[in-house]
Amino acid sequence: METAWRTILYREANGVAWLTLNRPERLNSFTTEMHAEVREALARVATQRKAGTVRALVLTGAGRGFCAGQDLNDRAVAPGEAAPDLGESIEKNYKPLVLALRQLDLPVIAAVNGVAAGAGANLALACDLVFAARSASFIQSFAKLGLVPDTGGSWTLPRLVGPARALGLALLGEKLSAEEAERWGLIWKCVDDDALIPTVTAVAEQLAAGPTYGYAQTKKLIWTSFEYALAQQLDRERDAMRACGQTHDYQEGVRAFLEKRPPRYLGR
Template structure:
């Protein structure tokens, strides 16, 4: 895999995927889209957890605007096609990963970069990091799932405030609002994110997958249907090796050895 736009490393069951266009604040162009999709495909085959972060002083500044021509003399870009071709499939691919996905936001996350972070399962951010819904500054709406994630994470009032003003949201306030899991000191970000991801990789990954699936389903299910999902998943997981191993380890007062089976 090319290392120009995406770096990929596998260790202890964790696929660390690094957005690697630091000179452009890791903003998206076609090459980075293609390489990120390939990295996620690879992680799905060989990892038990994913850690997503950015190189340099930013996480991701969204779309690289220099990658498109918006001059009055040229035809207007088809942004709907761009979303359909690149951003929609990326978010769906990320959300369909059965393994836990940790995001370490090491700097500014703006536009599609902010939405990309929020599409992950667990988001840690450096204290110096910030989230900006920059779309309104250029007459657009939050994409990459932003209109879906924001109101569910922070409520309508705050989602509208962020989307309509484009104000910078510091990491500490993002944690206080429940938009991210945790804000940590800059120097501790990657160590804490790696420790968390390694813990997930060593955990009962089949149970993690069903937990993610059940929580996602709850947004559209009535209670009766959700209770049925819980019944079915508990029936499945109760027959798994990891459940027997977890109970045995608890009774024997030792660390469990989960396999995801």
């Protein structure tokens, strides 16, 4: 099925929700309206997840870019006017966006089809798996405007590539190619441009057909692991493993292995 909004495209197929940022003339940069529509779409994904009809999400961009971050025209200030409260924009828009992605109890895949700059780069990195076209690039463009990385970038970057590379990206604002991003461990995989959507489709449908309750527990354990000491994390693993062991999917996985047949997972 497909649902129409003004600034995004949304469809569901084979257990996968596809959310496409759709302002290609502005490299899919964010406006207040786009934020509102993305929130509505993510709320729909959460609802459809509970109904069992959506079990994975793909986030991508229309046209030649993934997302160029914030549309500065949406924040334009005439000479003499008071400066906008950028903190309010974070609180109302970017913070809820990142938290909504992280709180979805299903795999979230970014298909980065072109430039991902500023908030757009960090939006991609907030996803669980990031695939990028070979022509794509990542730019932490905040420093050139006297700003700091937002959309979780100051949290995500050092965890993915370490503080030295995180500071280099954040302070210099240099373009990082998709191939280099893969070598650094910033993203999962770089693929040829014409292979991006077929590759992501195959992975998303594979995940959607898999034991998604276990995926959700894995996602939660890994993304929050830095908040806990080792002993605490071992306790969390124990509790998650206990919960997973009570699910239909675990029992089905064992039976399918013993019976030498493909498993039929239900996501619970």
